[in-house]
Amino acid sequence: GPKVLQIPSHQIIDMGQMVTLNCDPVSNHLYFYWYKQILGQQMEFLVNFYNGKVMEKSKLFKDQFSVERPDGSYFTLKIQPTALEDSAVYFCASSGLGGGAETLYFGSGTRLTVL
Amino acid sequence: AQSVTQPDARVTVSEGASLQLRCKYSYSATPYLFWYVQYPRQGLQLLLKYYSGDPVVQGVNSFEAEFSKSNSSFHLQKASVHWSDSAVYFCALSKNSNNRIFFGDGTQLVVKP
Numbered sequence: 001g002p003k004v005l006q007i008p009s010h011q012i013i014d015m016g017q018m019v020t021l022n023c024d025p026v027s028n029h030l031y032f033y034w035y036k037q038i039l040g041q042q043m044e045f046l047v048n049f050y051n052g053k054v055m056e057k058s059k060l061f062k063d064q065f066s067v068e069r070p071d072g073s074y075f076t077l078k079i080q081p082t083a084l085e086d087s088a089v090y091f092c093a094s095s096g097l098g099g100g101a102e103t104l105y106f107g108s109g110t111r112l113t114v115l
Numbered sequence: 116a117q118s119v120t121q122p123d124a125r126v127t128v129s130e131g132a133s134l135q136l137r138c139k140y141s142y143s144a145t146p147y148l149f150w151y152v153q154y155p156r157q158g159l160q161l162l163l164k165y166y167s168g169d170p171v172v173q174g175v176n177s178f179e180a181e182f183s184k185s186n187s188s189f190h191l192q193k194a195s196v197h198w199s200d201s202a203v204y205f206c207a208l209s210k211n212s213n214n215r216i217f218f219g220d221g222t223q224l225v226v227k228p
Contacts, residue, residue, distance in 0.1 A: 004158065035218075043159075043205065043218040056215055091158060104216060106151075106158035 002026040006092050006107035007074075014115050018080035021110045023092030025075055032075045033093040033104065034067065036060060043091065049075065079112075087114045117142040119206050121219035129227050130198050136191040136222050138180075138206030146208040148189040149216070150180055153203045162204075165189065176200070201226045 005024040013019050025032055034046040047057040049067050064083070069075040075094070079086055089111045093104040118141045128134055140146060147166045151159040163174025170182040180191045189206060206219040 001160075006158075042220050045215050045217070048215060093159075103161050103164065104159075106160070108156060108158045 002029075002105045004092055004094055004105050004107035006090075006110050008110060009108065010111045010113075012113045012115065013082060015084055016081045018078065019082055019112060021077040021079075021090050021092075021112070022074040023076065023094075023107060025092065025094030026096075026105050029094035029096050029105070031055075031095045031097065031102075032067075032069065033095075034077050035091040035093065035106075036088045037091065037109070038088045046077075046090075082112075082114045084114050087112060117146065117208060117210065117217050119208055119217055119219035121204075121206050121222050123222050124220065125223045125225065127225045127227060128196055131195050134191075134193045134196045134200075134224070136204050136206075136224065138189045138191065138219060140187050140189060140206075140208050142187075142208060142210070144210075145184065146210060148180075148182060149207040149209070150174065150178070150189075150191050151205045151207060151218075153205065153221070155202070159205060162191070196224075196226050198226045198228055200224060 007022040032049045035043050037043040045058050046061045048055045066078045089109040091109045092107045095102045095104050120139045149164045150162040152162050153159050162178050163172045165172045165182045173179050178193050182189050203221045203223050205221045207216045209216045
């Protein structure tokens with residue numbers, strides 16, 4: 001089936017550094033998402049992105065977070081600067097359309113550890 | 116506000132036994148409802164979804180779920196589980212207008228041989 005690839009699978013950085021998480025969404029998909037899952041807790045919506053713009057973001061999407069997809073390349077989540085509470089698994093997802101019934105395809109996640 | 120509750124953090128069953136994973140939702144209208152499965156070191160994969168029609172929805176790998184508006188529930192069922200069904204199962208909902216998905220906490224299913 002359709003695959004969403006996330007690079008890298010693990011990332012360890014020092015607090016205060018910048019990190020970029022990369023996502024290669026399903027080809028021809030137009031809607032992109034980031035979700036955050038802290039170990040043992042719920043998976044929570046961060047942001048969705050369409051046509052070069054953030055469509056909706058949650059309160060977890062702090063000012064230090066940004067997303068972009070320059071020229072159809074990777075869909076990225078950048079955190080600058082990082083904080084200890086940013087340690088989590090970040091899941092990227094994509095969908096063809098934006099309706100409520102649309103299926104999201106998820107990547108395997110990037111485990112971010114902030115020291 | 117909308118929310119999804121999975122009351123069982125972990126369920127253990129024997130191979131060949133039947134299974135029910137519970138899910139309750141809270142939303143003012145009828146939402147779109149989903150069950151996703153997450154195998155170790157993999158992303159979430161859609162098992163099935165419901166948005167209208169027959170309240171019993173068939174999914175992959177012989178899973179099915181039943182929507183109940185009166186009970187605000189969307190329980191997942193399988194007649195006979197296999198050891199390979201061991202994974203974490205997430206119930207989720209999205210609103211009619213967009214696909215911002217709200218997930219439950221997940222239920223870890225352990226199938227004993």
